[in-house]
Amino acid sequence: MTTENKTTENKTIVGRALAELLTTGGVDALEPLLSDGFVHHRPDSTSSTKAEWLAAVRKALVPLAGMQVEVVHLLSEGDHVVMHSRRRLPAAGPEIAVVDIWRIEDGLIAEGWEIIEPTAQAAANLVWWEPAEG
Incomplete structure (x- = not known):
């Protein structure tokens, strides 16, 4: 299989x-699209197993029902796929920007990383290195 086909x-x-x-x-x-050894990594350095992550997603689906997802970028190189999306809750709920990084192994998703940022807070996060006033 060529690199282009794999991508x-x-x-x-x-x-x-x-x-x-x-x-x-x-x-x-x-569930069948995830490898048995699937690991999901969070920005706070915690990780969850396939079963733990699926349980968390299952629990989140109720409040997220009707969420709109706009895929802005879907990029792939080697065994990694990066998806940048904007997500909105129904009824004018908050908008978030999400970057997911997925590692594919043997045709299944083996690892995932996720960064979520509410777009309303994006400006404040542009100066995260500056000391807090006060």
């Missing part, structure tokens, strides 16, 4: 996982 295949796997999650509103269709 396209990996992007398709991630796209299918997102579509399954949003279309079905449940994690049952998502």
